[in-house]
Amino acid sequence: MTLRKQHSARITGVADTAMGELPGSTAMGLHAEAANAALTDAGLKASDIDGVLCGYSMTVPHLMLSSVFCEYYGISPTFNTAIQAGGATACIMLANAVALVESGACRHVLCVTGDNRLTGMSRDGAVAALATVGHPEFEQPYGMSVPASYALVAQAYLHRYGISRDELSAISVAARAHAALHPKATKRDPLTLEEVSDSRVIASPLRLLDCCLISDGGAAVIVSAADAARDTRKPVRVLGSGQGHTHEHIMAAPSLTEFGCKTSSTMAFAQAGVTAADIDVAEIYDSFTITLLVELESIGFFNKGEAGKAALAGDLSLGGRLPTNTHGGLMSYGHSGAAGGAFHIVEAAHQLRGEADARQVDGAELAFVHGDGGILSAHCSLVLGQE
Amino acid sequence: MDLPIPTPNADSRPYWDAAQQGRLVLQHCTACGAAQAVPRSWCGKCQSPDLVWLDSGRRGTVASFSIVHRGPTKAFRDHLPYVLALVDVTEGVRLMLNVIGDDRLETRIGDKVEIVFEPRGADAFKMPQAQRNDA
Numbered sequence: 001m002t003l004r005k006q007h008s009a010r011i012t013g014v015a016d017t018a019m020g021e022l023p024g025s026t027a028m029g030l031h032a033e034a035a036n037a038a039l040t041d042a043g044l045k046a047s048d049i050d051g052v053l054c055g056y057s058m059t060v061p062h063l064m065l066s067s068v069f070c071e072y073y074g075i076s077p078t079f080n081t082a083i084q085a086g087g088a089t090a091c092i093m094l095a096n097a098v099a100l101v102e103s104g105a106c107r108h109v110l111c112v113t114g115d116n117r118l119t120g121m122s123r124d125g126a127v128a129a130l131a132t133v134g135h136p137e138f139e140q141p142y143g144m145s146v147p148a149s150y151a152l153v154a155q156a157y158l159h160r161y162g163i164s165r166d167e168l169s170a171i172s173v174a175a176r177a178h179a180a181l182h183p184k185a186t187k188r189d190p191l192t193l194e195e196v197s198d199s200r201v202i203a204s205p206l207r208l209l210d211c212c213l214i215s216d217g218g219a220a221v222i223v224s225a226a227d228a229a230r231d232t233r234k235p236v237r238v239l240g241s242g243q244g245h246t247h248e249h250i251m252a253a254p255s256l257t258e259f260g261c262k263t264s265s266t267m268a269f270a271q272a273g274v275t276a277a278d279i280d281v282a283e284i285y286d287s288f289t290i291t292l293l294v295e296l297e298s299i300g301f302f303n304k305g306e307a308g309k310a311a312l313a314g315d316l317s318l319g320g321r322l323p324t325n326t327h328g329g330l331m332s333y334g335h336s337g338a339a340g341g342a343f344h345i346v347e348a349a350h351q352l353r354g355e356a357d358a359r360q361v362d363g364a365e366l367a368f369v370h371g372d373g374g375i376l377s378a379h380c381s382l383v384l385g386q387e
Numbered sequence: 388m389d390l391p392i393p394t395p396n397a398d399s400r401p402y403w404d405a406a407q408q409g410r411l412v413l414q415h416c417t418a419c420g421a422a423q424a425v426p427r428s429w430c431g432k433c434q435s436p437d438l439v440w441l442d443s444g445r446r447g448t449v450a451s452f453s454i455v456h457r458g459p460t461k462a463f464r465d466h467l468p469y470v471l472a473l474v475d476v477t478e479g480v481r482l483m484l485n486v487i488g489d490d491r492l493e494t495r496i497g498d499k500v501e502i503v504f505e506p507r508g509a510d511a512f513k514m515p516q517a518q519r520n521d522a
Binding site for chain 1 (some may be wrong): 390391392393394395396399403424425450451452453454455456457458459460463466469471472473481482483484485496514
Protein backbone atom coordinates (compact mmCIF):
# COMPACT_ATOMS: atom_id res chain seq x y z
CA MET A 1 0.00 0.00 0.00
CA THR A 2 1.27 3.48 -0.89
CA LEU A 3 1.93 5.47 2.25
CA ARG A 4 -0.32 8.51 2.19
CA LYS A 5 0.57 11.88 3.62
CA GLN A 6 -0.94 12.46 7.07
CA HIS A 7 -4.10 14.48 7.23
CA SER A 8 -4.04 18.03 8.60
CA ALA A 9 -7.80 18.78 8.61
CA ARG A 10 -9.68 19.34 11.83
CA ILE A 11 -13.25 18.62 12.88
CA THR A 12 -14.22 21.97 14.36
CA GLY A 13 -17.94 21.62 15.03
CA VAL A 14 -20.30 18.73 15.70
CA ALA A 15 -23.96 18.59 16.68
CA ASP A 16 -27.03 16.47 16.46
CA THR A 17 -30.68 17.34 16.96
CA ALA A 18 -33.26 15.71 19.20
CA MET A 19 -33.78 12.08 18.26
CA GLY A 20 -36.64 9.64 17.77
CA GLU A 21 -40.24 10.57 17.05
CA LEU A 22 -40.33 14.28 16.25
CA PRO A 23 -43.81 15.25 15.03
CA GLY A 24 -43.74 18.51 13.13
CA SER A 25 -40.14 18.05 12.03
CA THR A 26 -39.09 18.28 8.38
CA ALA A 27 -35.98 16.92 6.70
CA MET A 28 -34.73 20.41 5.81
CA GLY A 29 -35.65 21.80 9.22
CA LEU A 30 -33.54 19.08 10.85
CA HIS A 31 -30.66 19.89 8.50
CA ALA A 32 -30.86 23.57 9.46
CA GLU A 33 -31.17 22.84 13.18
CA ALA A 34 -28.09 20.59 13.07
CA ALA A 35 -26.15 23.16 11.01
CA ASN A 36 -26.94 25.97 13.44
CA ALA A 37 -25.91 23.86 16.41
CA ALA A 38 -22.64 22.73 14.76
CA LEU A 39 -21.75 26.35 13.92
CA THR A 40 -22.40 27.36 17.53
CA ASP A 41 -20.30 24.41 18.69
CA ALA A 42 -17.42 25.55 16.49
CA GLY A 43 -17.79 29.25 17.25
CA LEU A 44 -18.29 29.96 13.54
CA LYS A 45 -21.07 31.78 11.65
CA ALA A 46 -22.98 30.66 8.58
CA SER A 47 -21.03 33.10 6.39
CA ASP A 48 -17.76 31.33 7.32
CA ILE A 49 -18.92 28.19 5.49
CA ASP A 50 -17.59 28.02 1.92
CA GLY A 51 -18.28 24.34 1.24
CA VAL A 52 -21.43 22.28 1.81
CA LEU A 53 -21.88 18.54 1.55
CA CYS A 54 -25.34 17.02 1.99
CA GLY A 55 -26.34 13.38 2.06
CA TYR A 56 -29.77 12.13 1.11
CA SER A 57 -33.24 12.14 2.61
CA MET A 58 -35.98 9.54 2.08
CA THR A 59 -38.74 12.08 2.72
CA VAL A 60 -37.15 14.60 0.32
CA PRO A 61 -35.79 12.46 -2.51
CA HIS A 62 -34.14 15.06 -4.74
CA LEU A 63 -31.61 15.30 -7.54
CA MET A 64 -30.00 18.36 -5.91
CA LEU A 65 -30.47 18.00 -2.17
CA SER A 66 -27.47 20.17 -1.40
CA SER A 67 -28.89 23.05 -3.45
CA VAL A 68 -32.26 22.58 -1.78
CA PHE A 69 -30.57 22.79 1.63
CA CYS A 70 -28.47 25.87 0.82
CA GLU A 71 -31.53 27.71 -0.47
CA TYR A 72 -33.55 26.69 2.61
CA TYR A 73 -30.76 27.65 4.99
CA GLY A 74 -29.82 30.82 3.12
CA ILE A 75 -26.17 30.32 2.25
CA SER A 76 -24.28 30.49 -1.07
CA PRO A 77 -21.17 28.33 -0.76
CA THR A 78 -18.52 28.12 -3.48
CA PHE A 79 -18.48 24.31 -3.28
CA ASN A 80 -21.73 22.40 -2.92
CA THR A 81 -22.76 18.82 -3.66
CA ALA A 82 -24.60 15.81 -2.27
CA ILE A 83 -23.11 12.41 -1.52
CA GLN A 84 -25.04 9.14 -1.39
CA ALA A 85 -23.48 6.01 0.05
CA GLY A 86 -26.19 4.73 2.39
CA GLY A 87 -24.92 4.32 5.93
CA ALA A 88 -21.38 5.19 4.83
CA THR A 89 -22.55 8.62 3.67
CA ALA A 90 -21.53 10.61 6.75
CA CYS A 91 -18.02 9.16 6.93
CA ILE A 92 -17.56 9.58 3.16
CA MET A 93 -18.82 13.18 3.40
CA LEU A 94 -16.22 13.80 6.09
CA ALA A 95 -13.46 12.19 3.98
CA ASN A 96 -14.48 14.44 1.07
CA ALA A 97 -14.55 17.51 3.30
CA VAL A 98 -11.03 16.64 4.48
CA ALA A 99 -9.85 16.48 0.85
CA LEU A 100 -11.53 19.81 0.10
CA VAL A 101 -9.86 21.70 2.94
CA GLU A 102 -6.49 20.02 2.47
CA SER A 103 -6.48 20.85 -1.26
CA GLY A 104 -7.18 24.49 -0.49
CA ALA A 105 -10.55 24.41 -2.26
CA CYS A 106 -12.40 25.28 0.96
CA ARG A 107 -11.71 26.68 4.44
CA HIS A 108 -14.75 25.42 6.36
CA VAL A 109 -16.94 22.61 4.98
CA LEU A 110 -20.34 21.94 6.49
CA CYS A 111 -21.37 18.27 6.26
CA VAL A 112 -25.06 18.20 7.08
CA THR A 113 -27.62 15.40 7.28
CA GLY A 114 -31.18 14.87 8.49
CA ASP A 115 -34.35 12.95 7.82
CA ASN A 116 -37.84 12.76 9.31
CA ARG A 117 -38.28 9.19 8.07
CA LEU A 118 -40.26 8.11 11.14
CA THR A 119 -43.03 10.72 11.25
CA GLY A 120 -42.66 11.91 7.62
CA MET A 121 -43.48 8.48 6.20
CA SER A 122 -44.88 5.27 7.64
CA ARG A 123 -42.59 2.65 9.16
CA ASP A 124 -43.76 0.29 6.38
CA GLY A 125 -42.93 3.01 3.86
CA ALA A 126 -39.43 3.37 5.28
CA VAL A 127 -38.84 -0.40 5.23
CA ALA A 128 -40.02 -0.56 1.58
CA ALA A 129 -37.88 2.44 0.57
CA LEU A 130 -34.80 0.93 2.20
CA ALA A 131 -35.35 -2.35 0.33
CA THR A 132 -34.67 -0.49 -2.92
CA VAL A 133 -30.94 -0.97 -2.26
CA GLY A 134 -31.76 -4.49 -3.50
CA HIS A 135 -31.40 -5.23 -7.21
CA PRO A 136 -34.70 -4.30 -8.91
CA GLU A 137 -34.79 -7.47 -11.05
CA PHE A 138 -32.63 -10.01 -9.26
CA GLU A 139 -33.23 -9.30 -5.55
CA GLN A 140 -36.34 -7.20 -4.88
CA PRO A 141 -38.78 -9.59 -6.67
CA TYR A 142 -37.65 -12.27 -4.19
CA GLY A 143 -38.72 -10.26 -1.16
CA MET A 144 -35.26 -8.95 -0.31
CA SER A 145 -35.24 -6.42 2.53
CA VAL A 146 -32.35 -4.83 4.38
CA PRO A 147 -32.91 -6.93 7.54
CA ALA A 148 -33.30 -10.11 5.44
CA SER A 149 -30.06 -9.34 3.60
CA TYR A 150 -28.13 -8.84 6.83
CA ALA A 151 -29.82 -12.04 8.02
CA LEU A 152 -28.12 -13.85 5.12
CA VAL A 153 -24.79 -12.58 6.45
CA ALA A 154 -25.78 -13.55 10.01
CA GLN A 155 -26.81 -17.08 9.01
CA ALA A 156 -23.51 -17.62 7.18
CA TYR A 157 -21.61 -16.25 10.20
CA LEU A 158 -23.47 -18.48 12.69
CA HIS A 159 -22.92 -21.50 10.42
CA ARG A 160 -19.19 -20.80 10.20
CA TYR A 161 -18.41 -19.76 13.78
CA GLY A 162 -21.25 -21.44 15.68
CA ILE A 163 -21.68 -18.64 18.23
CA SER A 164 -24.49 -18.65 20.78
CA ARG A 165 -27.66 -16.56 20.65
CA ASP A 166 -26.46 -14.71 23.77
CA GLU A 167 -23.28 -13.60 21.99
CA LEU A 168 -25.36 -11.88 19.33
CA SER A 169 -27.77 -10.44 21.91
CA ALA A 170 -24.87 -9.08 23.97
CA ILE A 171 -24.21 -6.53 21.19
CA SER A 172 -27.68 -5.00 21.68
CA VAL A 173 -27.45 -5.13 25.45
CA ALA A 174 -24.07 -3.35 25.51
CA ALA A 175 -25.41 -0.58 23.25
CA ARG A 176 -28.49 -0.11 25.42
CA ALA A 177 -26.42 0.26 28.57
CA HIS A 178 -24.54 3.12 26.87
CA ALA A 179 -27.77 4.72 25.62
CA ALA A 180 -29.06 4.74 29.19
CA LEU A 181 -26.24 7.22 29.95
CA HIS A 182 -27.13 9.55 27.06
CA PRO A 183 -30.02 11.95 27.72
CA LYS A 184 -30.86 12.20 23.98
CA ALA A 185 -30.96 8.47 23.23
CA THR A 186 -34.29 7.06 21.99
CA LYS A 187 -34.20 3.77 23.94
CA ARG A 188 -32.90 4.09 27.49
CA ASP A 189 -34.74 1.33 29.37
CA PRO A 190 -32.52 -1.49 30.62
CA LEU A 191 -32.37 -4.45 28.23
CA THR A 192 -31.58 -8.07 29.05
CA LEU A 193 -30.11 -10.85 26.93
CA GLU A 194 -33.40 -12.72 27.31
CA GLU A 195 -35.44 -9.79 25.98
CA VAL A 196 -33.28 -9.65 22.85
CA SER A 197 -33.25 -13.42 22.38
CA ASP A 198 -37.03 -13.67 22.89
CA SER A 199 -38.00 -10.72 20.67
CA ARG A 200 -39.95 -11.65 17.57
CA VAL A 201 -38.15 -12.99 14.51
CA ILE A 202 -37.83 -10.44 11.70
CA ALA A 203 -35.72 -12.55 9.34
CA SER A 204 -34.02 -15.56 10.89
CA PRO A 205 -31.67 -15.52 12.68
CA LEU A 206 -32.26 -11.79 13.29
CA ARG A 207 -34.90 -10.71 15.78
CA LEU A 208 -36.50 -7.33 16.39
CA LEU A 209 -33.92 -6.30 18.99
CA ASP A 210 -31.07 -7.25 16.65
CA CYS A 211 -32.25 -4.39 14.41
CA CYS A 212 -31.65 -0.64 14.42
CA LEU A 213 -34.33 1.96 15.02
CA ILE A 214 -36.06 4.17 12.46
CA SER A 215 -35.82 7.75 13.75
CA ASP A 216 -36.29 11.38 12.95
CA GLY A 217 -33.10 13.32 13.52
CA GLY A 218 -30.27 15.32 12.03
CA ALA A 219 -26.56 15.86 12.53
CA ALA A 220 -23.86 18.15 11.22
CA VAL A 221 -20.08 18.10 11.24
CA ILE A 222 -17.83 21.02 10.24
CA VAL A 223 -14.42 20.23 8.81
CA SER A 224 -11.85 23.04 8.64
CA ALA A 225 -8.39 23.58 7.22
CA ALA A 226 -5.66 23.37 9.88
CA ASP A 227 -4.98 27.12 9.94
CA ALA A 228 -8.67 28.00 9.76
CA ALA A 229 -9.32 25.76 12.78
CA ARG A 230 -7.13 27.87 15.08
CA ASP A 231 -9.86 30.26 16.09
CA THR A 232 -12.52 27.59 16.68
CA ARG A 233 -13.58 26.35 20.10
CA LYS A 234 -12.17 22.85 20.44
CA PRO A 235 -10.93 21.15 17.26
CA VAL A 236 -10.38 17.41 16.86
CA ARG A 237 -7.78 15.98 14.48
CA VAL A 238 -8.55 13.76 11.51
CA LEU A 239 -5.57 11.39 11.43
CA GLY A 240 -6.55 8.76 8.90
CA SER A 241 -9.26 7.81 6.46
CA GLY A 242 -9.91 4.96 4.07
CA GLN A 243 -12.61 3.40 1.96
CA GLY A 244 -13.46 -0.08 0.70
CA HIS A 245 -16.03 -0.90 -1.96
CA THR A 246 -16.61 -4.49 -3.05
CA HIS A 247 -20.22 -4.68 -4.28
CA GLU A 248 -23.61 -3.05 -3.99
CA HIS A 249 -25.95 -6.07 -4.03
CA ILE A 250 -25.45 -8.78 -1.41
CA MET A 251 -25.78 -11.47 -4.13
CA ALA A 252 -22.62 -9.98 -5.68
CA ALA A 253 -20.59 -9.74 -2.46
CA PRO A 254 -17.26 -11.57 -2.92
CA SER A 255 -17.58 -13.07 0.58
CA LEU A 256 -20.26 -13.36 3.25
CA THR A 257 -17.76 -13.18 6.11
CA GLU A 258 -15.10 -10.68 4.92
CA PHE A 259 -16.00 -7.17 3.80
CA GLY A 260 -14.59 -3.86 2.56
CA CYS A 261 -14.15 -2.62 6.13
CA LYS A 262 -10.89 -4.57 6.18
CA THR A 263 -9.45 -2.46 3.35
CA SER A 264 -10.91 0.82 4.61
CA SER A 265 -9.64 0.37 8.16
CA THR A 266 -6.22 -0.87 7.06
CA MET A 267 -5.85 2.34 5.01
CA ALA A 268 -7.04 4.57 7.84
CA PHE A 269 -4.78 2.95 10.45
CA ALA A 270 -1.74 3.12 8.14
CA GLN A 271 -2.30 6.78 7.36
CA ALA A 272 -2.72 7.61 11.05
CA GLY A 273 0.32 5.51 11.94
CA VAL A 274 -1.59 3.52 14.56
CA THR A 275 -3.01 0.01 14.93
CA ALA A 276 -6.36 -1.30 16.12
CA ALA A 277 -4.78 -1.96 19.53
CA ASP A 278 -4.09 1.78 20.00
CA ILE A 279 -7.77 2.81 19.72
CA ASP A 280 -9.38 4.04 22.96
CA VAL A 281 -12.99 4.28 21.79
CA ALA A 282 -14.82 2.99 18.70
CA GLU A 283 -17.99 4.33 17.09
CA ILE A 284 -18.90 1.76 14.45
CA TYR A 285 -21.94 1.50 12.20
CA ASP A 286 -24.28 -1.00 13.84
CA SER A 287 -27.45 -1.31 11.78
CA PHE A 288 -27.84 -4.84 13.14
CA THR A 289 -26.04 -6.86 15.81
CA ILE A 290 -24.39 -8.88 13.03
CA THR A 291 -23.16 -5.68 11.35
CA LEU A 292 -21.09 -4.67 14.35
CA LEU A 293 -19.92 -8.24 14.94
CA VAL A 294 -18.48 -8.76 11.44
CA GLU A 295 -17.03 -5.25 11.32
CA LEU A 296 -15.26 -5.57 14.69
CA GLU A 297 -13.65 -8.79 13.48
CA SER A 298 -12.97 -7.76 9.88
CA ILE A 299 -11.34 -4.53 11.09
CA GLY A 300 -9.11 -6.55 13.42
CA PHE A 301 -10.33 -5.51 16.86
CA PHE A 302 -11.17 -9.14 17.66
CA ASN A 303 -10.38 -12.54 16.19
CA LYS A 304 -12.92 -14.22 13.94
CA GLY A 305 -15.85 -15.58 15.87
CA GLU A 306 -14.70 -13.81 19.07
CA ALA A 307 -16.50 -10.42 19.07
CA GLY A 308 -19.73 -11.85 20.51
CA LYS A 309 -17.83 -13.47 23.39
CA ALA A 310 -16.05 -10.16 23.93
CA ALA A 311 -19.38 -8.31 24.06
CA LEU A 312 -20.69 -10.84 26.56
CA ALA A 313 -17.55 -10.34 28.68
CA GLY A 314 -18.05 -6.56 28.74
CA ASP A 315 -15.18 -5.68 26.38
CA LEU A 316 -17.40 -3.29 24.37
CA SER A 317 -18.76 -1.52 27.44
CA LEU A 318 -17.48 1.54 29.31
CA GLY A 319 -14.46 0.42 31.28
CA GLY A 320 -13.94 -2.52 28.90
CA ARG A 321 -11.15 -3.19 26.44
CA LEU A 322 -12.79 -1.26 23.57
CA PRO A 323 -15.78 0.86 24.59
CA THR A 324 -17.91 0.83 21.44
CA ASN A 325 -20.87 2.96 20.41
CA THR A 326 -20.84 4.88 23.64
CA HIS A 327 -23.92 6.89 22.59
CA GLY A 328 -26.01 3.74 22.15
CA GLY A 329 -25.53 3.34 18.39
CA LEU A 330 -28.16 2.82 15.74
CA MET A 331 -30.00 0.22 17.83
CA SER A 332 -30.62 2.38 20.90
CA TYR A 333 -29.58 5.99 20.18
CA GLY A 334 -31.34 6.41 16.83
CA HIS A 335 -31.02 5.96 13.07
CA SER A 336 -32.05 8.68 10.62
CA GLY A 337 -30.33 7.52 7.43
CA ALA A 338 -27.30 9.60 6.55
CA ALA A 339 -27.57 11.24 9.97
CA GLY A 340 -27.39 7.80 11.63
CA GLY A 341 -23.78 7.45 10.49
CA ALA A 342 -23.08 11.04 11.53
CA PHE A 343 -24.14 10.35 15.13
CA HIS A 344 -21.08 8.10 15.42
CA ILE A 345 -18.81 10.99 14.34
CA VAL A 346 -20.51 13.41 16.75
CA GLU A 347 -20.02 10.96 19.63
CA ALA A 348 -16.36 10.35 18.73
CA ALA A 349 -15.72 14.11 18.80
CA HIS A 350 -17.47 14.42 22.17
CA GLN A 351 -15.31 11.60 23.55
CA LEU A 352 -12.04 13.11 22.28
CA ARG A 353 -12.94 16.51 23.72
CA GLY A 354 -13.82 14.98 27.07
CA GLU A 355 -17.40 16.19 26.73
CA ALA A 356 -19.20 12.85 26.89
CA ASP A 357 -20.37 13.33 30.48
CA ALA A 358 -21.54 10.10 32.15
CA ARG A 359 -20.36 7.99 29.22
CA GLN A 360 -16.87 9.53 28.95
CA VAL A 361 -14.12 7.01 28.25
CA ASP A 362 -11.24 7.90 30.56
CA GLY A 363 -8.21 9.14 28.65
CA ALA A 364 -9.81 8.83 25.19
CA GLU A 365 -7.12 10.14 22.85
CA LEU A 366 -7.73 8.06 19.74
CA ALA A 367 -11.13 7.21 18.27
CA PHE A 368 -12.08 4.95 15.38
CA VAL A 369 -15.24 5.71 13.42
CA HIS A 370 -16.73 3.52 10.72
CA GLY A 371 -19.64 3.79 8.29
CA ASP A 372 -21.17 0.98 6.23
CA GLY A 373 -23.60 1.53 3.38
CA GLY A 374 -25.91 -0.94 1.64
CA ILE A 375 -25.43 -4.54 2.72
CA LEU A 376 -21.86 -4.20 3.98
CA SER A 377 -21.22 -2.74 0.51
CA ALA A 378 -19.61 0.69 0.94
CA HIS A 379 -17.19 1.23 3.81
CA CYS A 380 -15.42 4.28 5.15
CA SER A 381 -13.15 4.30 8.21
CA LEU A 382 -11.77 7.29 10.10
CA VAL A 383 -9.15 7.61 12.81
CA LEU A 384 -9.66 10.75 14.89
CA GLY A 385 -7.41 12.13 17.59
CA GLN A 386 -7.21 14.76 20.29
CA GLU A 387 -5.74 18.11 19.25
CA MET B 388 -51.88 -9.69 -3.58
CA ASP B 389 -49.66 -10.82 -6.47
CA LEU B 390 -45.93 -10.91 -5.92
CA PRO B 391 -43.98 -8.51 -8.14
CA ILE B 392 -42.48 -9.55 -11.45
CA PRO B 393 -39.27 -8.02 -12.76
CA THR B 394 -39.16 -5.48 -15.57
CA PRO B 395 -36.47 -6.76 -17.97
CA ASN B 396 -34.12 -4.34 -19.70
CA ALA B 397 -31.83 -4.73 -22.72
CA ASP B 398 -29.14 -6.39 -20.58
CA SER B 399 -31.41 -8.86 -18.83
CA ARG B 400 -34.12 -9.70 -21.38
CA PRO B 401 -32.49 -12.97 -22.61
CA TYR B 402 -32.39 -14.24 -18.99
CA TRP B 403 -36.08 -13.62 -18.35
CA ASP B 404 -37.15 -14.75 -21.86
CA ALA B 405 -35.35 -18.06 -21.31
CA ALA B 406 -37.00 -18.43 -17.90
CA GLN B 407 -40.40 -18.23 -19.62
CA GLN B 408 -39.32 -21.33 -21.61
CA GLY B 409 -38.21 -23.15 -18.45
CA ARG B 410 -34.50 -22.55 -19.11
CA LEU B 411 -31.92 -20.93 -16.84
CA VAL B 412 -29.33 -19.16 -18.97
CA LEU B 413 -26.18 -17.46 -17.70
CA GLN B 414 -23.73 -15.07 -19.30
CA HIS B 415 -20.19 -16.37 -19.84
CA CYS B 416 -17.26 -14.23 -20.94
CA THR B 417 -15.41 -15.67 -23.94
CA ALA B 418 -12.34 -13.57 -23.08
CA CYS B 419 -11.74 -14.62 -19.46
CA GLY B 420 -14.18 -17.48 -19.02
CA ALA B 421 -16.02 -15.95 -16.03
CA ALA B 422 -19.75 -16.51 -15.61
CA GLN B 423 -21.85 -13.70 -14.15
CA ALA B 424 -25.19 -13.67 -12.37
CA VAL B 425 -26.65 -10.23 -13.06
CA PRO B 426 -26.63 -9.78 -16.86
CA ARG B 427 -24.58 -6.91 -18.23
CA SER B 428 -23.25 -5.59 -21.54
CA TRP B 429 -19.75 -6.10 -20.20
CA CYS B 430 -17.91 -8.77 -18.26
CA GLY B 431 -17.76 -7.81 -14.59
CA LYS B 432 -14.32 -9.46 -14.24
CA CYS B 433 -12.37 -8.27 -17.31
CA GLN B 434 -14.67 -5.63 -18.89
CA SER B 435 -14.80 -7.49 -22.21
CA PRO B 436 -17.98 -7.11 -24.31
CA ASP B 437 -17.63 -10.70 -25.61
CA LEU B 438 -20.34 -12.48 -23.65
CA VAL B 439 -22.37 -15.54 -24.63
CA TRP B 440 -25.51 -17.00 -23.08
CA LEU B 441 -25.24 -20.68 -22.09
CA ASP B 442 -27.85 -22.98 -20.59
CA SER B 443 -27.27 -23.85 -16.94
CA GLY B 444 -27.65 -27.37 -15.53
CA ARG B 445 -29.96 -25.75 -12.90
CA ARG B 446 -28.19 -27.24 -9.90
CA GLY B 447 -26.86 -25.39 -6.90
CA THR B 448 -26.07 -25.25 -3.20
CA VAL B 449 -27.54 -22.98 -0.52
CA ALA B 450 -24.78 -20.53 0.52
CA SER B 451 -27.04 -18.82 3.05
CA PHE B 452 -30.74 -18.28 3.75
CA SER B 453 -33.20 -16.50 6.00
CA ILE B 454 -36.76 -17.35 6.93
CA VAL B 455 -38.43 -13.97 6.54
CA HIS B 456 -41.24 -13.01 8.93
CA ARG B 457 -41.41 -9.29 8.14
CA GLY B 458 -41.90 -8.51 4.44
CA PRO B 459 -40.81 -5.28 2.75
CA THR B 460 -44.14 -4.71 0.93
CA LYS B 461 -47.80 -5.71 1.23
CA ALA B 462 -47.42 -8.38 -1.45
CA PHE B 463 -44.67 -10.15 0.49
CA ARG B 464 -46.48 -9.70 3.81
CA ASP B 465 -49.27 -11.85 2.30
CA HIS B 466 -46.76 -14.69 1.78
CA LEU B 467 -45.02 -14.90 5.17
CA PRO B 468 -42.96 -16.70 6.14
CA TYR B 469 -40.91 -17.15 2.98
CA VAL B 470 -37.34 -18.31 2.49
CA LEU B 471 -34.83 -15.91 0.97
CA ALA B 472 -31.65 -17.66 -0.13
CA LEU B 473 -28.33 -17.14 -1.84
CA VAL B 474 -27.75 -20.12 -4.12
CA ASP B 475 -24.35 -20.97 -5.60
CA VAL B 476 -25.17 -22.34 -9.04
CA THR B 477 -22.81 -25.05 -10.32
CA GLU B 478 -21.59 -22.85 -13.19
CA GLY B 479 -20.02 -20.50 -10.63
CA VAL B 480 -22.53 -17.73 -10.03
CA ARG B 481 -24.55 -16.79 -6.96
CA LEU B 482 -28.26 -16.03 -7.36
CA MET B 483 -30.77 -14.71 -4.88
CA LEU B 484 -33.84 -16.97 -5.01
CA ASN B 485 -36.63 -18.16 -2.78
CA VAL B 486 -36.51 -21.74 -1.61
CA ILE B 487 -39.98 -23.07 -2.42
CA GLY B 488 -41.74 -26.39 -1.79
CA ASP B 489 -43.41 -28.00 1.20
CA ASP B 490 -40.10 -28.54 3.00
CA ARG B 491 -38.80 -24.99 2.45
CA LEU B 492 -38.76 -24.14 6.16
CA GLU B 493 -36.28 -27.02 6.68
CA THR B 494 -33.67 -25.25 4.53
CA ARG B 495 -30.08 -25.44 5.78
CA ILE B 496 -26.78 -24.01 4.51
CA GLY B 497 -25.17 -26.54 2.17
CA ASP B 498 -28.48 -27.98 0.94
CA LYS B 499 -28.43 -29.11 -2.69
CA VAL B 500 -31.15 -27.45 -4.73
CA GLU B 501 -32.59 -27.57 -8.22
CA ILE B 502 -33.55 -24.35 -10.00
CA VAL B 503 -37.23 -24.59 -10.95
CA PHE B 504 -39.71 -22.08 -12.36
CA GLU B 505 -42.60 -20.64 -10.38
CA PRO B 506 -45.42 -18.83 -12.21
CA ARG B 507 -46.43 -15.43 -10.85
CA GLY B 508 -49.32 -13.09 -11.58
CA ALA B 509 -52.17 -13.21 -14.13
CA ASP B 510 -49.78 -13.94 -17.00
CA ALA B 511 -47.91 -16.66 -15.11
CA PHE B 512 -44.52 -14.97 -15.46
CA LYS B 513 -42.00 -17.69 -14.62
CA MET B 514 -39.49 -16.87 -11.87
CA PRO B 515 -36.40 -19.01 -11.32
CA GLN B 516 -36.65 -20.45 -7.81
CA ALA B 517 -34.85 -23.07 -5.74
CA GLN B 518 -36.25 -26.39 -4.57
CA ARG B 519 -34.45 -28.70 -2.18
CA ASN B 520 -33.45 -32.08 -3.65
CA ASP B 521 -35.19 -35.03 -2.04
CA ALA B 522 -32.17 -37.28 -2.24
